[in-house]
Amino acid sequence: MKIHVGPVAVPELEEAVRAAGAELGSAEEASALVWFGAGPERFAEFAHSGIEWVQLPAAGIESWVESGALRGGIRFTSAAGTYAETVAEHTLALMLAGTRQLHTMARAGRWEQPEGIRSLFGATVGILGAGGIGRALIRLLAPFGVRVLAVNRSGKPVDGADRTWAADDAEGVRELLTGSDFVVVAAPATAATAKLVDAGALALMKPDAWLVNVARGSLVDTDALVDALAAGRLGGAALDVTDPEPLPAGHPLFSEPRALVSPHTANPKSLLIPALARRVEENTRRYLAGEPLLGEVDPAAGY
Incomplete structure (x- = not known):
């Protein structure tokens, strides 16, 4: 052969x-x-x-x-x-940067302590699409003592997750969105997952929660996300993927103080x-x- x-x-x-x-x-x-x-x-x-x-x-x-x-x-x-471990590592970096407001301090241009600095220890992390990346992330999060809520295709319990729901369990997805301090998007891009995180999903999230997308930009409604961030209805968004991609110069996400964008560098x-x-x-x-x-x-x- x-x-x-x-x-x-x-x-x-x-x-x-x-x-x-x-x-x-x-x-x-x-x-x-x-x-x-x-x-x-x-x-x-x-x-x-x-x-x-x-x-x-x-x-x-x-x-x-x-x-x-x-x-x-x-x-x-x-x-x-x-690439699960590499992407999970980048995901953790984005989460830590968000909790510690590193993106805000990097942009400040002056010695000033920002508001909203938090800790990842004891947080609740929801993972939409708890496949290889999600499982690798759960292992990295173990030292932080987080509570993990997971959604996968089958609903079969994910090792290390406190709760697991199937992707078609609307009540389970709702519980994940409303109860998480961080919502990590790691699901595959399919017709069924297009704009999985839309205006309705964003409205369910805590006002200080962070959205982290390391899957594909198509899973998040970009316009709805921009609106939620601008209105202060979301703690922040850390995005390694966007829709459109590459994100054009001058896009609102680049100047949004609650947004942290990396140019698809998780892998x-x-x-x-x-x-x-x-x-x-x-x-x-x-x-x-x-x-x-x-x-x-x-x-x-x-x-």
Whole structure:
């Protein structure tokens, strides 16, 4: 079995394929693709009847779902879970920056103690989409003695969470929103999660609560968030992803004193490639052995 890395060849990913015991080959002769360097619009150039498996480089695959590139007869795997620890680390950094008002002090330009400095210890943290990132975040939050409320697709209890509800449990989601000091958005971007946090959801949150989005910008209604922050109806928002993205210069979120924006850096390329290489090596080994693959995509669910 030969595996092709492309459209952009990455030495670390090619080495991961070889380390797993597979042989590299051209796209035409390969039975599997490790996709990197382009979106689904180029997939038709590489797909052929002999392709059995495609490893995608990202955890979020909404562009592949929307394009219709997820063809029947081909197994697709995402990088779901691959970057969980890195993104969870960034999430914790955003939460700590918010509680300590570091963003306010960084902008102040003068020696002045801001109001609203809080502690993360003993807080209640709600996680919308408690998958790999959520579980990694729960582990990082353990020393702070927080209470964790979680929502996931199945409603199956999440380790470390005090309460878990299914995503379609409206009362459970409402309880999470009303009871959390921090609401962390970490769910996949699908048609069902578009604008998951809208004006109604924001209105349910505590007036001093923080919204933290490390998933995709489409899960939050940006206009509603801007309005809530400007009106003082929310303690703050820490966003690593936005809608639109990139956020255009002059956007209100950049000047909003209650907002902290990082430019989609929770998983920078310097950390992405090594983590992806580990996933490629493991899934290639599993592919050769005929074992279940990590992160296999469910086209119907959209992730």
